[in-house]
Amino acid sequence: MKDIVVIKCGGSTIAELSEEFFKSVVTMQKNGKHPIIVHGGGPAINQLLQKLDIKSEFVDGLRKTTEDVLDTAEMVLCGKVNKQVVTSLHQAGGQAVGLSGCDGKLIEVKPVNEGMLGYVGEPTKVNTNLLLSLMELNMIPVVAPIGMNNEGTHYNVNADSAAGAIAKELGAEQLVFVTDVDGILKDGKCLEKVSTEEIESYIADGTIYGGMIPKVKAALSTLTGNIQSVMIMNGKSTNVGKDGSVQGTTIIKSKIKLYVS
Numbered sequence: 001m002k003d004i005v006v007i008k009c010g011g012s013t014i015a016e017l018s019e020e021f022f023k024s025v026v027t028m029q030k031n032g033k034h035p036i037i038v039h040g041g042g043p044a045i046n047q048l049l050q051k052l053d054i055k056s057e058f059v060d061g062l063r064k065t066t067e068d069v070l071d072t073a074e075m076v077l078c079g080k081v082n083k084q085v086v087t088s089l090h091q092a093g094g095q096a097v098g099l100s101g102c103d104g105k106l107i108e109v110k111p112v113n114e115g116m117l118g119y120v121g122e123p124t125k126v127n128t129n130l131l132l133s134l135m136e137l138n139m140i141p142v143v144a145p146i147g148m149n150n151e152g153t154h155y156n157v158n159a160d161s162a163a164g165a166i167a168k169e170l171g172a173e174q175l176v177f178v179t180d181v182d183g184i185l186k187d188g189k190c191l192e193k194v195s196t197e198e199i200e201s202y203i204a205d206g207t208i209y210g211g212m213i214p215k216v217k218a219a220l221s222t223l224t225g226n227i228q229s230v231m232i233m234n235g236k237s238t239n240v241g242k243d244g245s246v247q248g249t250t251i252i253k254s255k256i257k258l259y260v261s
């Protein structure tokens with residue numbers, strides 16, 4: 001299906017997304033695009049883990065996931081955050097359906113590194129039939145990043161990599177990461193355009209670290225497919241330029257001159 005736009009809403013910003021944001025997603029759909037929301041929920045998972053006195057830590061932006069951490073992440077992502085996003089879209093006048101990567105076997109996974117990270121999965125296959133059927137019915141799919149392997153074991157999937165895999169498999173037109181920073185920052189300034197070649201060196205020299213790593217890795221893997229560019233933008237501010245263009249960092253395939261805004 002053409003005109004698919006995958007929007008990843010980061011847990012860092014999800015609670016602050018405005019009514020206007022959700023209305024713009026609904027309007028996008030009314031104008032003929034097919035939006036899909038993939039959401040995170042890292043801070044909300046942290047809060048419940050803290051209440052339950054369960055420790056967790058991150059390695060390069062991925063949460064080490066024991067059985068207890070997986071149960072908590074699944075409760076928060078599929079039970080709480082997913083339904084909040086679905087509700088916000090309904091309030092904005094849209095029709096949305098929430099699902100996790102287990103529903104319709106949407107996201108099949110394999111462990112990233114069981115010894116080091118436990119139940120953290122990376123997508124190996126995305127079964128898009130359910131998403132396509134929902135979009136045919138004018139529903140906006142809202143995906144929580146919990147995946148499943150062939151044996152039915154559930155895994156915690158970073159929401160950026162889930163969004164990247166879904167966008168790639170669907171041959172989406174656009175992939176947008178909505179987060180809590182204006183884009184990729186270097187020396188305090190937001191980079192307007194970054195090429196795939198430059199990403200590797202920014203990870204190596206520490207310019208890109210932590211939660212930005214899964215985003216740029218998902219962008220790199222997606223840009224090998226249909227998508228021509230991936231955008232990272234701030235969900236906490238409007239960030240719309242005078243000409244109506246959205247501001248943020250665009251990650252592009254080819255190496256071009258870097259502009260600093």
Ligand SMILES: Nc1ncnc2c1ncn2[C@@H]1O[C@H](COP(=O)(O)OP(=O)(O)O)[C@@H](O)[C@H]1O
Binds near residue numbers: 042185186207210212
């Ligand atoms: N070069 C960079 N530019 C901007 N943010 C970066 C950079 N490197 C690391 N980060 C971190 O990435 C964070 C966004 O990732 P994350 O916290 O996982 O958000 P989300 O929940 O939206 O996925 C930023 O708040 C920032 O701390």
Ligand SMILES: CC(=O)N[C@@H](CCC(=O)OP(=O)(O)O)C(=O)O
Binds near residue numbers: 010041043145156
């Ligand atoms: C394996 C892994 O890191 N899973 C993430 C899933 C949620 C997520 O990705 O949320 P953000 O969008 O807020 O980063 C986690 O447990 O936090």
